[in-house]
């Protein structure tokens with residue numbers, strides 16, 4: 001199985017989750033490729049499964065205004081991310097997409113939910129996947145989340 005992952009991340013946590021999902025998938029023999037959303041190809045081909053992940057900003061996918069807030073906290077930000085990538089992506093060759101996100105709150109709206117809604121509008125067959133949880137002023141993943149991401153990657157690849 002070939003799995004592609006498109007990810008956006010500012011403090012690196014969502015990127016770590018993406019790498020852990022990929023590592024879990026490879027344990028079952030899958031081939032994986034991880035793209036930063038700012039550099040992801042507009043047309044994705046040759047994957048059996050695509051995952052799209054982003055940090056939750058203001059209950060949704062990051063936007064230009066939420067990225068400005070991250071930039072004010074000293075983070076290098078790209079001018080585009082998953083939101084912009086979805087708007088121009090050609091997903092006609094992708095059988096299934098799963099979304100995932102990172103966030104602080106269990107009960108907040110989420111980037112995964114927002115991405116799933118936007119991907120559906122673009123005609124993708126999409127499932128909202130997992131949320132992975134963050135803690136701290138400088139955000140870090142909660143204990144056990146990397147392992148959970150690896151397990152999810154293994155399950156998806158089976």
Ligand SMILES: Cc1cc2nc3c(=O)[nH]c(=O)nc-3n(C[C@H](O)[C@H](O)[C@H](O)COP(=O)(O)O)c2cc1C
Pocket residue numbers: 008009010011012013014015054055056057058059060066067069070102103104105106108134139
């Ligand atoms: C502008 C901004 C808005 C945010 N809004 C939310 C939110 O609505 N809900 C939430 O749970 N976390 C929110 N967060 C926390 C982020 O989800 C957290 O920074 C992110 O998961 C870290 O992932 P990253 O290291 O990949 O950037 C927000 C963070 C920023 C910078």
